[in-house]
Amino acid sequence: MSEQFDWEVVIVGGGPAGLSAALNLARARRRTFLLDGNRPRNSATFHSHGFLSRDGISPLELRKLGREELEQYPNVQFERTIVESIEPLADGGFTVTYRGGVATTRTVLIATGLREVLPVLPTLRAFYGTSIHSCMECDGYEYADRPIALIGASDDLAERALLLSQWSRDLIVFTQGVGHVSETDEGMLAGRGIRVDRRVVADVAGDRDGLTGVVLADGETIPREAAFVRPDYETALDYAQGLQLTLDPEGLIVVDSAGRTSTAGAYAIGEATPPGPQQLIVAAGDGAEVAATINRDLL
Template sequence: MSEAVDVVVIGAGPAGLSAALNLVRARREVVLIDGGRPRNAATLASHGFLSRDGISPLELRKLGREEVAGYPGATVVDRVNVTSVVRSGDGLLVRAQARGAAEPLEWRAAAVVVATGLTEVMPALPSLRAFYGTALHSCMACDGYEKADRPIALIGETDDLAEQALLLSAWSRDLVVFTNAIGEVGGADEARLGELGIRVERRAIADIEGDRAGMTGVRLADGEVVAREGGFLRPRYATALEFLDGLAPAADDDGLLVVDPEGRTAVPGLYATGDVTPPGPQQLIVAAGAGARTASAVHRDLLRVALGG
């Protein structure tokens, strides 16, 4: 039997937690579904979150979950994967499966908020994960300060590496941009970077060098090692939204859900917030703010329906 609730929030990152918290405070019955696999799990510290600068992202999630769960209108379910969201009468039916459980879960909701975030697709380097979250990061705004004036790398296979390198130069100009023989940096952009003392390395990468003390360099396919103490990755991003196939919400060219400024999709009752919406990856505090804004829209829309408006 499916349980009837006001809202199901799918995803327990900053955007989903913020949406759920504001909705339960609006006296809504809310189910918060946490898949238990956050994108930033490898990161030791989160930065730029007011009053929580330097906190572990896992601790931030833990605190947020506890705050949501402390309200009587909230139900938090952990290690659960949503399998489908489909139309059911005037609302939506959410089907899910808890890992290790035989029986599926179902909720009938007046509204569903998708806050599932993104998956990072990294360059295929054997030792990359060993240094990710400590020496290597993907968010300059989050971790650039800690790399200030150090010899660092920017590694990516995208066509915006020059733009990213210019942004990164605010923290350090002792910078080498590695395209791994795939990323694109035009001649004019390379000249502009060169004026700042930033080198572009176009050869293929074999691996990341280092030991338990940390990263020491980038080893190229021809054997040369370029000494670097850390740096930033420019991953590609992917969504995992197959559970919405039955509703077919609009998405942009990057697979991000198209929403209005308050998080409404074109599907009645379906909302999205955080990294899964344009422009994509955001600082934690920005995602949390987006979740709060979407929660306000959900509450007002449900109230309008209840009052016959």
């Protein structure tokens, strides 16, 4: 049955999750085609943390090293391209259309992650990835005991502030005038020395050395050396509409504990599945786990 298809597995997305899956499938001697558009959401980040043996590495360098490891396996092919559609075949399997070609495959693995929608602040992107971040677990350590801002409009600001206080109590929570922090939570945070500012943030300020402050709509600038923001996230799944995948209320792909989607032969891993954004090493672990599932299912 395998020989009627160009590939046994086509993986869409070449981040840590997709690369890890490809490596493990390669070692299982599965004919694997990895397609990646080279548009990672962490491309602005200079350093990634918490990845054993690679702490502090650039996320782009981590991806490069992963691709180089795959080159030693003759049963794996990598192509930098954009996937345009995936369509089921009548007798099983899928047709994958991408810029530059078409491939057939027994199974597909979606590992394309998420797109970040950042707060609308004119100067934010100038400092995003250097002194403004979204992942506290990834970047909080570098700002230990320094003045930090937490900027957001979500309902979990108090919880996030409590977590961020592990690294610094010199913390101000900016609710943007709409983020929810109850009076009870505000009192709890005040007990840890954390202030809540409910005014609207107009922008951020900084210089060549990084962030220097948070600019409020009333004209006041509050000095801060770093900030964490709470982005919204979007899936990038237009190419997968033909699979008719089941999505949860957040738009993430519903999978079972082994990464199987609601469509037979289609799998998904990483940030496009619940619970959403996660650390790179967790995504890589997910990739190894789902690769083992695919290998067994193909038997």
